[in-house]
Amino acid sequence: MLERSFFIPMTDRSNEQWLAELTGAPDIQARALEDLRQRLQRGIFYYLSRERSDLAHLSGQELGQMAEDLAQDATLRVIDNLDSFRGDSRFTTWATKIAVRLAISDLRRSRYKDFSLDGLTAEGEVLPASTGDAFPANAAPTPENATERADVMLKIERALREALTERQYQALSAVALQDVPLEIVAERLGTNRNALYKLLHDARRKLRQSLEAQGLTTDYMLKLFEE
Amino acid sequence: MSLHESELHKLIDCIVTSHHDDCLDCESCARELDCLAERVAMGAKINDLLPEVATHLCCCRDCFEEFEALVAILRAENSGQLDAIG
Ligand SMILES: [Zn+2]
Ligand SMILES: [Zn+2]
Numbered sequence: 001m002l003e004r005s006f007f008i009p010m011t012d013r014s015n016e017q018w019l020a021e022l023t024g025a026p027d028i029q030a031r032a033l034e035d036l037r038q039r040l041q042r043g044i045f046y047y048l049s050r051e052r053s054d055l056a057h058l059s060g061q062e063l064g065q066m067a068e069d070l071a072q073d074a075t076l077r078v079i080d081n082l083d084s085f086r087g088d089s090r091f092t093t094w095a096t097k098i099a100v101r102l103a104i105s106d107l108r109r110s111r112y113k114d115f116s117l118d119g120l121t122a123e124g125e126v127l128p129a130s131t132g133d134a135f136p137a138n139a140a141p142t143p144e145n146a147t148e149r150a151d152v153m154l155k156i157e158r159a160l161r162e163a164l165t166e167r168q169y170q171a172l173s174a175v176a177l178q179d180v181p182l183e184i185v186a187e188r189l190g191t192n193r194n195a196l197y198k199l200l201h202d203a204r205r206k207l208r209q210s211l212e213a214q215g216l217t218t219d220y221m222l223k224l225f226e227e
Numbered sequence: 228m229s230l231h232e233s234e235l236h237k238l239i240d241c242i243v244t245s246h247h248d249d250c251l252d253c254e255s256c257a258r259e260l261d262c263l264a265e266r267v268a269m270g271a272k273i274n275d276l277l278p279e280v281a282t283h284l285c286c287c288r289d290c291f292e293e294f295e296a297l298v299a300i301l302r303a304e305n306s307g308q309l310d311a312i313g
Contacts, residue, residue, distance in 0.1 A: 039309075042309045042310075042312040043300040043303075043304065043309060044300075045312055046299075046300055046303050046308065046309055046312060047296050047299060047300055050299075050303070051295075051296060051299050088261075088262045089261040089262040089264075089265050090265065093261045093262075093264065093265050093297075093301060094261045096261075096297060096300055096301070097257075097260055097261040097264070097293075097297055100293055100296045100297050100300065101257075101293055103296075104292060104293055104296060153235060156235065156238065172241070175241075175288075176237055176238060176240075176241035177234050177237055177238065179288070181288065181289050181292075182253070182287065182288070182289045183289055193253050193289060194252050194253045194254045197252055197253050197287060198252060204241060204242045207242050208242050211242075218239075218242075221239050222239065225235065225236060225239060
């Protein structure tokens with residue numbers, strides 16, 4: 001099945017050619033840069049127009065403009081990072097990875113531009129806007145285990161308050177409960193995504209330990225809240 | 228503070244189900260992403276290739292979103308769909 005492999009246009013460059021031309025004489029470099037930019041632009045446009053239902057309200061022209069701007073920035077970033085290309089994928093795949101990261105970061109930033117961690121504190125509501133309708137009718141607890149569930153909820157809330165630092169609490173609520181991207185939460189916390197990922201790991205471990213110390217095993221909780 | 232049940236599910240999911248200790252961090256994951264996406268776009272199964280990256284992708288929504296986007300573009304490219312875009 002792997003035989004029907006890549007579609008590689010005849011005009012495509014090898015990795016070595018890309019690297020040589022992108023760092024070559026001015027006229028050669030300019031042509032390679034333009035080819036790269038166009039290629040990234042096509043990939044980004046495809047992604048924005050076909051894979052992002054949240055952008056469906058934008059016109060083809062608007063998406064085209066977005067793709068053009070993003071491709072411009074991505075091309076510069078690729079050139080800045082040329083030294084870190086290891087050659088274990090096609091050059092254009094590596095460049096597309098950089099473009100995708102940039103495009104998605106941009107989309108996240110604009111979507112969450114008003115997001116703030118300020119309201120997220122273990123003392124306040126977890127979700128200020130949450131209402132009773134968070135209980136879907138079909139998932140309503142049966143009378144037999146309602147008390148048991150309420151007790152577990154209290155213990156979990158206690159673990160959240162007592163086992164986690166304020167920072168861990170904010171990070172976990174934003175990422176795990178509100179589905180905010182790590183990248184955004186990291187920015188608000190003045191850290192980077194990698195560090196936040198590690199912080200979340202620690203928070204989850206502490207939470208699990210605290211729950212177990214209160215006699216709540218993960219199996220028990222899973223069973224109790226099974227639908 | 229009051230948790231609602233849907234949030235509780237998410238919380239339990241995050242501390243138990245979708246979490247693994249000792250998985251790769253985002254930077255290490257990102258380094259492998261182009262190579263991995265290229266092979267997945269050709270039909271390989273991610274778990275057969277780099278299970279530790281697969282684990283990170285289960286655990287990290289941001290990296291997963293970027294991985295999926297990259298695979299989608301590569302698939303479109305491999306099938307010639309990108310050439311139709313001016
Ligand atoms: Zn993990
Ligand atoms: Zn990640």
